[in-house]
Amino acid sequence: MRTLLIMLLLCAFTTASSQIVVTHFNAPWNNHNKADWVGELRGCEITYVDISASPLICKRNKIKTVPTIIIFHNGKEVKRFHGGIGFRVRKATQEQLQDVVNSLQPYPPASKRPIMFQP
Numbered sequence: 001m002r003t004l005l006i007m008l009l010l011c012a013f014t015t016a017s018s019q020i021v022v023t024h025f026n027a028p029w030n031n032h033n034k035a036d037w038v039g040e041l042r043g044c045e046i047t048y049v050d051i052s053a054s055p056l057i058c059k060r061n062k063i064k065t066v067p068t069i070i071i072f073h074n075g076k077e078v079k080r081f082h083g084g085i086g087f088r089v090r091k092a093t094q095e096q097l098q099d100v101v102n103s104l105q106p107y108p109p110a111s112k113r114p115i116m117f118q119p
Helices: 002-018 030-032 036-040 056-062 092-104
Strands: 021-024 045-050 068-073 077-080
Touching: 021 030, 036 045, 036 077, 036 092, 068 092, 077 092
Parallel strands: 021 045
Antiparallel strands: 021 068, 068 077
8 A cells, every 4th residue: 555655656746747847948059058057957857949950949939039948837838037147157047947946846845855655
């Protein structure tokens, strides 16, 4: 019974995190402004869109500047971050994105100590 409960909890956490998608729009010619740290975000799926190879996706999402990072929840845009000076301040911008992702989670952010399940 406990094993079943643990499996259900793990499935719920996996499903919940897959509903949050962080999409990084950029171009190869703009790699000096690329937000490499986006891959370090937790609790979400990460996607990258090369604007030069995907003009229809960019048009549909109204991308005007690069880099642009959009956070989607259940397929709807929740927050948009545009390129500029803010992307050069890595820690502040990464923390801002992580705060938005954490606020969309159906459960509180994980603590630094692992949760221990005992039989």
